[in-house]
Structures are given as C-alpha cells and as structure tokens.
Amino acid sequence: MEKKEHTIHEHEAGERIDKVLSTLNNEWSRTQVQQWVKEGNVLVNGEKVKPNYKCILNDKMIIHIEEDEELKVIPEKMNLDIYFEDQDCIVVNKPRGMVVHPAPGHPRGTLINGVLEHCHSLSNINDGLRPGVVHRIDKDTSGLLMIAKTDFAHEKLVKQLIEKTVIRKYKAVVHGVIPHDYGTIDAPIGRDPKDRQRMAVIDDGKHAVTHFAVLKRFKEFTFVECQLETGRTHQIRVHMKYIGYPLAGDPKYGPRKTLSIEGQVLHAGILGFHHPRTGEYLQFEAPLPNEFRQIIKMLENNY
Numbered sequence: 001m002e003k004k005e006h007t008i009h010e011h012e013a014g015e016r017i018d019k020v021l022s023t024l025n026n027e028w029s030r031t032q033v034q035q036w037v038k039e040g041n042v043l044v045n046g047e048k049v050k051p052n053y054k055c056i057l058n059d060k061m062i063i064h065i066e067e068d069e070e071l072k073v074i075p076e077k078m079n080l081d082i083y084f085e086d087q088d089c090i091v092v093n094k095p096r097g098m099v100v101h102p103a104p105g106h107p108r109g110t111l112i113n114g115v116l117e118h119c120h121s122l123s124n125i126n127d128g129l130r131p132g133v134v135h136r137i138d139k140d141t142s143g144l145l146m147i148a149k150t151d152f153a154h155e156k157l158v159k160q161l162i163e164k165t166v167i168r169k170y171k172a173v174v175h176g177v178i179p180h181d182y183g184t185i186d187a188p189i190g191r192d193p194k195d196r197q198r199m200a201v202i203d204d205g206k207h208a209v210t211h212f213a214v215l216k217r218f219k220e221f222t223f224v225e226c227q228l229e230t231g232r233t234h235q236i237r238v239h240m241k242y243i244g245y246p247l248a249g250d251p252k253y254g255p256r257k258t259l260s261i262e263g264q265v266l267h268a269g270i271l272g273f274h275h276p277r278t279g280e281y282l283q284f285e286a287p288l289p290n291e292f293r294q295i296i297k298m299l300e301n302n303y
Contacts, residue, residue: 090149134146188202
C-alpha cells in the first residue's frame with residue numbers, strides 16, 4: 001500500500017475532493033479517485049468522506065493506493081486513431097481523457113496499452129512502463145504523439161526534441177481577450193515552491209519558450225495557437241496563466257468560473273519531425289475534436 005499526503009491550498013478550497021485529487025497526478029482518473037474515496041482509501045483530517053466532499057483550506061488528506069504486485073504494460077485492444085506507421089515509429093491521435101502510459105494508480109486503459117497490442121513491440125530505452133514514449137501530453141489534452149518502435153528510432157527522435165527541430169503546435173481556448181496578435185513567452189518553469197503538485201514560472205526553473213498567435217477573439221475568451229520551442233511539464237498551461245490568460249477548463253491553473261468542461265481546452269493539432277531513418281520531413285495535422293469544436297461554436301454564438 002502506497003501512501004500519499006496532500007494539504008488543500010487556497011486555489012483548491014471549495015472544490016470537490018474527487019476533482020482536486022484527479023489533478024494531483026496526471027495518471028489518476030476521476031473515476032479511479034472516486035472509487036478510492038468510496039472504499040475509504042482517502043481520509044480528510046483522519047475521517048472518511050464522500051466523493052462530493054467540498055475541500056476546505058488546510059484540509060489534511062491521506063491517500064492510500066493499492067500497489068499492483070507486478071505493475072507492467074498489458075496489451076489491450078483499442079480503436080487507435082493512427083496517422084502514420086512504419087517499422088520505426090507510429091503517430092497516434094490521443095483522445096481527451098486518456099493517460100499516455102501506465103503508472104501506479106492507473107495501470108490499464110492507457111494509450112501505450114493499446115499501441116503495444118497493435119504493434120506488439122516498442123522501444124526499450126525507457127523503464128518498463130513507458131515503452132516507446134518519446135514525449136507526452138496531459139490526460140485531458142488531445143492530439144498527436146510520436147511513439148518509437150525501435151531503440152534506434154527512439155534515440156533519433158529524442159535528439160530532435162533536444163535540438164528543437166520537432167514542430168509541435170497546439171490550439172487552445174484561454175480566459176480573457178488577448179489584445180496583440182502574436183507573442184512569445186520566455187520564462188523558466190519549475191516546481192511551484194508553494195505547491196509541489198503544480199509547476200510555475202520561477203527564477204531557477206528550466207528554460208522554457210512558448211510562441212502564440214491569436215486565431216479568434218470572443219467576448220471573454222480567446223482562441224489561440226501555441227507552438228512549443230521547449231517541452232516542459234504543463235508548459236502551455238503554466239505560461240498562459242503567467243501572462244494572465246489561463247486555459248479554459250484547466251482545474252490546476254485556471255479560475256473556478258470557467259467553461260462547462262472537464263479539463264483544459266487544449267489540442268496538440270500539428271506534429272512535424274524528420275523520419276529517424278530516412279531523414280524525410282513528415283508533418284501531420286489532427287482536426288479539433290468534436291467537444292472542442294462545440295466550445296468554439298458556443299463562444300461564437302453566445303459571446
């Protein structure tokens with residue numbers, strides 16, 4: 001049994017406990033968290049609570065997680081949205097709400113479970129729970145990922161990420177109306193010293209650069225495209241909050257009053273890289289998912 005502890009911060013006060021817990025770890029689904037609470041594996045100030053419990057500032061939470069005796073990636077049959085595949089790599093469009101790879105607390109139903117069933121073999125450079133994973137996107141972010149089938153491809157693709165030659169463009173809806181058409185956010189990112197479960201712009205953080213362009217303005221929101229120059233954890237979410245335009249629906253970095261949606265409105269729509277073996281430049285574009293398009297339509301009609 002693994003034990004995690006968390007103290008409720010100001011931005012979490014008033015939120016449901018299942019919502020708060022599901023934001024602490026990208027691999028914890030809200031359904032899984034609700035089950036832990038129902039089973040009494042989550043205590044608040046030493047007491048059992050219900051999944052709809054509203055958190056209070058400074059509540060002390062203890063989460064007990066049943067550890068699998070042997071956590072490993074089990075192939076699972078899924079309907080994958082594949083954009084490219086050959087003997088070296090595969091490009092997949094990950095749906096919103098799906099975790100990229102297994103982890104304690106979320107051993108099944110991840111993208112890698114499905115890709116492993118489809119491919120049968122992936123690169124072994126990472127630990128056993130992340131075969132083939134070259135880069136990741138958050139659970140509630142949809143979009144394109146490149147996954148390595150061989151160690152050779154994995155090393156070549158990681159090198160491109162380090163050298164910043166991979167093109168990664170995201171579309172997002174943010175709070176507020178951005179007045180300028182383009183911008184660049186160059187601000188270092190690291191663990192938030194006030195809340196270790198979040199990232200923040202801090203002086204001694206890692207170099208991080210995000211470019212953005214306004215696609216459309218609404219009354220209280222802006223539709224933007226962001227391009228990553230670096231790839232820090234939660235980079236777009238942290239950077240847009242830093243300049244005063246947090247992502248709509250973001251439970252970790254956004255305001256409480258937001259659009260009626262679970263998780264940030266963010267889609268990794270364009271992915272471009274050089275093929276690890278041939279050197280040919282490949283670029284793929286995944287359209288906005290239906291839920292995202294409905295939000296844009298709602299904003300056009302109501303805002």
